[in-house]
Amino acid sequence: MATYSDMGFLLLVACVKIAVVLLVLLTTVAYLTWLERKVVAHIQARWGPYLVGPHGLLQPVADGVKFILKEDILPLEADRVVYWLAPFLGFVLAFLCISVIPFGRGFTFHGHPIELQIADLNIGLLFIFAVTSLGVYSIALAGWSSNSKYSLFGGLRSSAQMISYELSLGLAVVGVVMLAGTLSLRGIVDAQSGFWHIAGVNTWLPHWNIFVQPVAFFVYFTAAVAETNRVPFDLPEGETELVAGFHTEYSSMKFAMFFMSEYANMVTVSCLATLLFFGGWHGPVFGPALLRILLPVFWFCLKVFGFLFFYIWMRGTLPRFRYDQLMSLGWKFLLPLGLLNILVTSLAIAWHEAG
Amino acid sequence: MAILFYICAAVAVLAALNVILQRTPVYSALSLIVVLCSLAGVYLLLGAEFMAVIQVIIYAGAIMVLFVFVIMLLNAGHETTTHRSRMARWLGAPLIAAILVELLTVIWGQFPATAKLLPAPLDASPAAIGHLLFRNYVLPFEVTSIVILVAILGAVVLAKKEF
Numbered sequence: 001m002a003t004y005s006d007m008g009f010l011l012l013v014a015c016v017k018i019a020v021v022l023l024v025l026l027t028t029v030a031y032l033t034w035l036e037r038k039v040v041a042h043i044q045a046r047w048g049p050y051l052v053g054p055h056g057l058l059q060p061v062a063d064g065v066k067f068i069l070k071e072d073i074l075p076l077e078a079d080r081v082v083y084w085l086a087p088f089l090g091f092v093l094a095f096l097c098i099s100v101i102p103f104g105r106g107f108t109f110h111g112h113p114i115e116l117q118i119a120d121l122n123i124g125l126l127f128i129f130a131v132t133s134l135g136v137y138s139i140a141l142a143g144w145s146s147n148s149k150y151s152l153f154g155g156l157r158s159s160a161q162m163i164s165y166e167l168s169l170g171l172a173v174v175g176v177v178m179l180a181g182t183l184s185l186r187g188i189v190d191a192q193s194g195f196w197h198i199a200g201v202n203t204w205l206p207h208w209n210i211f212v213q214p215v216a217f218f219v220y221f222t223a224a225v226a227e228t229n230r231v232p233f234d235l236p237e238g239e240t241e242l243v244a245g246f247h248t249e250y251s252s253m254k255f256a257m258f259f260m261s262e263y264a265n266m267v268t269v270s271c272l273a274t275l276l277f278f279g280g281w282h283g284p285v286f287g288p289a290l291l292r293i294l295l296p297v298f299w300f301c302l303k304v305f306g307f308l309f310f311y312i313w314m315r316g317t318l319p320r321f322r323y324d325q326l327m328s329l330g331w332k333f334l335l336p337l338g339l340l341n342i343l344v345t346s347l348a349i350a351w352h353e354a355g
Numbered sequence: 356m357a358i359l360f361y362i363c364a365a366v367a368v369l370a371a372l373n374v375i376l377q378r379t380p381v382y383s384a385l386s387l388i389v390v391l392c393s394l395a396g397v398y399l400l401l402g403a404e405f406m407a408v409i410q411v412i413i414y415a416g417a418i419m420v421l422f423v424f425v426i427m428l429l430n431a432g433h434e435t436t437t438h439r440s441r442m443a444r445w446l447g448a449p450l451i452a453a454i455l456v457e458l459l460t461v462i463w464g465q466f467p468a469t470a471k472l473l474p475a476p477l478d479a480s481p482a483a484i485g486h487l488l489f490r491n492y493v494l495p496f497e498v499t500s501i502v503i504l505v506a507i508l509g510a511v512v513l514a515k516k517e518f
Contacts, residue, residue, distance in 0.1 A: 082381065123481065126408040133416025137388070137423065144381065144427045152427065159424050163417065183481060 009112060017118050018099075025098050029263040030060035036312045043316035064256075072252040075146055082145035087250065087257040090138030094261035096131050097268040100124040102186045104281050104297040107289075116297065117186065124185040125177065128272065129170060132227065136162040138261070139229075139246045146249035154245025157235050157323070164330040165226040165233075171338030172220035175213045175345040176276045189280030208279040215341045217277045219334050224269040226330065228262065231315040235323055270307035278303050363396035380426045384419060391415045403479035 034049065034056065041048030049056030074083065104116035121127050136159050143155015177183060180191040196205045210217050226233035242248070247258045274280060283299030285292055321329070370389035377383045391414045398407035488496050 079379075079381070082385075121404070123404050123408055126405070126412065130408045130411040130416060133412050133420075136416070136420055140420070140423055140427060141381075141385075144423075156424070156427060159420055159427075163420055163424075166417070 006112075013112070013114060014118070017116075021098055021103075021118060022095070025095065025264060025267060026260075028267055029260050030064065032263045032266070032308060033063065033259075034060050035308070036315070039309070039312045040316045043313075067253055067256040070252040072254065073249075075148065075249045077147040078249065079145040079147065082141050084254075086138050086142035086145060087254045087261075089141070090135060090261040091257040091264075093131050093135045093138065094264035094268070097128050098264070098271070100127050100185060101268070101271045101275070102189060102280065103271075103300050105285075105293065107293050115186070120184065120186050122187075123183045125173065125183045125188070125276075128268065129166075132265070132268070133166060135261075135265070138258075142250065142258070143246035146246075148249050150243045150248045151246050154242045154248065157242075158229060158246055161229070161233065161235065161326060161330075162227055164327060165223040165334070168219055168330060168334040168338050169223040169227060171335065171342060172216045172223060173276060174338075174342050175216040176209050178342075178345055178349060179209060179212065185275050185280075189275055189282070192279040193282055206279055206282065208277065208282070210277040213277065213341070213345070215337060216345075217273070219338045219341065220276070221269075221273060223330070223334060224273070225311070225314070226326070228265045228269055230262075230266065230311060232318040232321050233326060234320060235326060266308060266311055267304070270304045270311070273307050274300060274303040360397065360400050363393045363400065367393040367397070381423065384422045384426055387422070388415050388419050391419065401479075405479055405481045405484060 037059070038048040038056070049059040052058045052062045074080070099118040100121050102115065102117035102120065106113055106115040108114065139162070140155045140159040143151045143153070143158070146152070176188060180188040182188060182191070192207050192209060194207045196203045196207050196211060205211060247255055250258060281296035281300040283296065283302075285295045287295070367390050370386045370393065373386040374383045374390065377386060392411060395407040395410040395415070398404075398410060
């Protein structure tokens with residue numbers, strides 16, 4: 001029986017979850033910029049930000065203040081409505097994805113089951129794809145509305161790149177979905193608990209999808225890096241060719257919104273890679289009840305951090321692709337590889353079920 | 356639920372009107388995206404979550420991106436109006452009225468006034484849709500894929516002038 005006090009309690013829990021997740025995400029995004037500057041600096045034998053706070057730790061705060069105080073310039077010939085709409089759209093869509101990400105094992109609080117996830121959709125994975133597929137408008141419209149040739153080229157490149165790699169991204173996760181038999185992110189993580197057993201022998205290898213779907217993971221992560229417009233696929237904002245690509249004309253807080261949505265998208269991609277291929281929050285769990293709730297969250301965050309570090313590592317290591325290389329990699333290599341992976345996976349599942 | 360339906364429906368109709376009334380192609384395309392997303396909202400209210408998400412992914416996320424892409428590439432400016440053709444001037448309004456009347460009579464005939472606004476939730480899970488597609492409707496499904504394949508081949512032949 002759901003009474004009014006129960007409803008109030010559920011509403012309170014939902015609000016607390018949303019507040020905490022947004023706060024954590026915003027902080028992560030802010031400190032990801034600091035981490036990126038630090039890691040890239042150390043790769044290049046520099047110190048990086050060092051002046052604001054110890055080890056430059058207050059740099060994101062200083063950057064935020066600067067963004068707010070800078071003048072917001074509107075290009076004379078820009079299409080005003082779309083010029084305003086684009087950064088907001090990108091920001092909202094980037095932060096919307098986090099609402100279906102499960103980040104820990106659920107627990108019961110005074111008889112109420114509480115899941116560590118804002119919304120458990122039974123098509124959570126597709127929801128993320130739907131939201132990210134709309135994200136391309138933010139970039140394309142920003143490029144178009146600025147009425148500048150560099151912006152337009154950046155926007156065009158970006159939309160072409162995002163449509164191309166979205167296919168590989170979608171195909172890559174089909175193998176995982178077939179193995180789990182569900183599109184719910186929680187269900188996919190639940191399917192990865194325990195250890196792999198080969199012929200009844202416990203291998204002590206975690207039951208993660210990465211061990212059976214390495215090709216899918218490769219296709220997923222490559223396509224995801226391209227989707228987030230990061231090095232080595234950052235042609236839409238290649239500064240040697242396009243000044244800054246689609247956000248050339250943007251300044252002040254509107255530029256910051258593009259910046260934040262790019263980093264939030266990186267976080268989403270890393271969360272998804274963790275959930276789909278690396279067992280989500282699964283990891284060694286022991287100790288008292290509180291530790292049993294917090295440790296899964298810790299493992300989840302650790303894995304996500306690993307992917308974010310890998311992103312930055314790639315940026316410090318790899319050169320940018322050429323445009324034709326980018327297109328042929330997407331269409332002629334990743335797409336067939338993704339299809340082949342689906343074929344092999346479905347054959348293996350059919351063989352397993354038959355024998 | 357009914358309130359949400361009316362909101363979605365109203366947004367869809369207004370945005371659809373805006374598609375026609377706008378003179379700038381990009382605004383028309385954006386309005387069409389709004390129409391598609393609000394239709395996805397209607398699907399969601401009917402309990403067809405899968406359909407709603409696929410609607411957004413395919414139509415709003417892929418097809419409309421191509422529309423916007425082409426508009427941007429051609430850098431299409433404001434639409435120019437010409438004097439309407441004589442046939443459109445004299446036959447336009449009566450034909451629209453005729454189609455509207457026909458549609459309304461069909462819809463009224465199909466659903467009696469007592470019919471509920473929202474039907475009972477049906478099983479629209481991905482698994483159920485997959486079963487239907489690959490058991491009951493496997494022939495139409497395969498024929499559709501062949502048609503799409505032919506269309507793709509045609510597009511490649513048209514785009515690639517020399518071999």
